Amino acid sequence: MAYLNVNQVTKRVKSHLILDSVSFSIDKGTINGLTGPSGSGKTTLIKAIAGIETYTKGTIEIDDITAPDRKLLRRLGYMPQTNALFPDLSADQHLKYYAGLYKLPRNKYLKRTNELLQMVKLSDMVHKPVNTYSEDMKRRLSLILALFHTPSLVILDNPTSGLDMALKEVIWQEFTKLANIGAVFIIVTNLTKELAYCDQLLYLKNGKLLIQGTESDFNQTTGKPSLEESLIFLGSNEDGANISNCEETTHSNH
Numbered sequence: 001m002a003y004l005n006v007n008q009v010t011k012r013v014k015s016h017l018i019l020d021s022v023s024f025s026i027d028k029g030t031i032n033g034l035t036g037p038s039g040s041g042k043t044t045l046i047k048a049i050a051g052i053e054t055y056t057k058g059t060i061e062i063d064d065i066t067a068p069d070r071k072l073l074r075r076l077g078y079m080p081q082t083n084a085l086f087p088d089l090s091a092d093q094h095l096k097y098y099a100g101l102y103k104l105p106r107n108k109y110l111k112r113t114n115e116l117l118q119m120v121k122l123s124d125m126v127h128k129p130v131n132t133y134s135e136d137m138k139r140r141l142s143l144i145l146a147l148f149h150t151p152s153l154v155i156l157d158n159p160t161s162g163l164d165m166a167l168k169e170v171i172w173q174e175f176t177k178l179a180n181i182g183a184v185f186i187i188v189t190n191l192t193k194e195l196a197y198c199d200q201l202l203y204l205k206n207g208k209l210l211i212q213g214t215e216s217d218f219n220q221t222t223g224k225p226s227l228e229e230s231l232i233f234l235g236s237n238e239d240g241a242n243i244s245n246c247e248e249t250t251h252s253n254h
């Protein structure tokens with residue numbers, strides 16, 4: 001039974017078709033990498049799933065609930081591409097604010113929050129206002145805000161952008177750990193190394209979902225020997241026109 005069902009989601013702004021009848025399903029406990037060229041609609045799609053962007057047609061169901069729905073608020077974790085933090089508030093104040101929004105009892109999230117702060121090496125900054133943070137510290141806090149309430153669907157827009165290699169590794173280990181206990185991840189990234197960690201990949205181009213599948217599904221569909229070459233091929237191939245029978249070559253990981 002799929003945890004997330006996206007059915008023919010279409011977004012049109014005036015004459016611009018930003019999402020073109022996008023349909024896919026995602027199972028529990030999987031890490032899904034969403035990739036594609038700049039401007040292909042990745043951010044628009046994840047914002048629609050997170051309930052913060054409207055769309056013209058189609059439906060989105062999360063855990064059998066039609067989105068958007070307030071019942072989903074606590075089940076979702078979302079990290080935007082550009083930080084949406086309050087400059088005058090500290091990390092601690094951000095966490096308290098969001099815990100209040102999710103109605104989390106303090107003793108429930110405190111231990112988890114401390115673990116995450118340590119993981120991203122922000123413990124020393126917890127009482128300092130965000131306007132004293134570097135850009136990558138802001139990314140790290142945004143990531144914690146997407147994870148600390150143990151959501152079942154975690155949606156992250158380029159989560160490791162600007163972070164050092166060692167921290168990227170630690171963060172991906174955490175994603176894997178959470179997926180192993182049932183969390184679903186949708187991670188926007190164009191980094192081949194990160195895409196290779198994912199259970200399943202989704203490739204969006206010009207608002208259309210061209211392929212959903214594993215790395216080997218991608219290579220089989222494109223006829224290329226590696227994911228990197230497949231992505232280069234898909235990116236340079238006008239509208240994916242030469243991708244034959246994408247629908248038929250689409251596979252689910254489960």
Ligand SMILES: Nc1ncnc2c1ncn2[C@@H]1O[C@H](COP(=O)(O)OP(=O)(O)OP(=O)(O)O)[C@@H](O)[C@H]1O
Nearest residue numbers: 013016018036037038039040041042043044045081
């Ligand atoms: N509200 C809007 N009104 C008009 N055009 C929009 C709107 N939102 C997004 N777009 C356009 O839709 C297209 C897809 O944008 P989106 O940010 O979703 O792409 P993306 O794949 O996430 O790009 P990137 O990788 O560069 O972040 C772009 O051409 C963008 O300019």
